[in-house]
Amino acid sequence: MTVYLVRHASAGTRDDADPSDGERILDATGHLQAERLAEWLRHEDIRQVLSSPLRRCVQTVEPLAKLLDLPVVADARLAEGSEVTAAWTLLEEAAGATGDVVVCSHGDVIPDLVRRLQGRGMQIPGKSGCAKGSAWVLQHWDGERFATGLYTPVKV
Numbered sequence: 001m002t003v004y005l006v007r008h009a010s011a012g013t014r015d016d017a018d019p020s021d022g023e024r025i026l027d028a029t030g031h032l033q034a035e036r037l038a039e040w041l042r043h044e045d046i047r048q049v050l051s052s053p054l055r056r057c058v059q060t061v062e063p064l065a066k067l068l069d070l071p072v073v074a075d076a077r078l079a080e081g082s083e084v085t086a087a088w089t090l091l092e093e094a095a096g097a098t099g100d101v102v103v104c105s106h107g108d109v110i111p112d113l114v115r116r117l118q119g120r121g122m123q124i125p126g127k128s129g130c131a132k133g134s135a136w137v138l139q140h141w142d143g144e145r146f147a148t149g150l151y152t153p154v155k156v
Contacts, residue, residue, distance in 0.1 A: 004102045004135050010033060024055070040154065045099045049061050050078065057106070058104075060133070084116060121145050122145055
């Protein structure tokens with residue numbers, strides 16, 4: 001089984017001074033990234049689509065979920081600012097699922113998860129990153145760790 005750990009697509013510029021920044025939606029580039037992600041993953045054995053409840057994450061995986069006729073399940077453990085322990089628990093649950101799982105989160109959560117994965121022995125055969133619209137392809141879960149993680153930016 002494979003977990004696709006996705007960073008939400010482009011949603012404009014962050015503005016921490018704006019109290020409604022958490023409601024930012026995808027911009028034109030972000031919608032294109034979301035469509036490319038759906039095209040890339042549409043033929044995989046994806047059985048679940050999990051997302052941060054923030055709109056930009058949900059919008060990132062909606063095109064894929066629609067193609068696969070799956071719901072997008074929002075989970076606060078993937079939200080921006082979530083504790084890595086909570087996000088890790090969700091990742092472990094996803095890894096134990098039957099079939100592949102897409103997990104969409106944010107630029108603060110994903111690097112923490114990748115560092116924890118590396119600390120547990122996951123090999124990264126290539127570049128590492130966390131660009132908007134990118135995905136980590138996590139494979140070969142043994143109950144404690146993934147053997148490999150491949151960073152894959154989604155080009156527009």
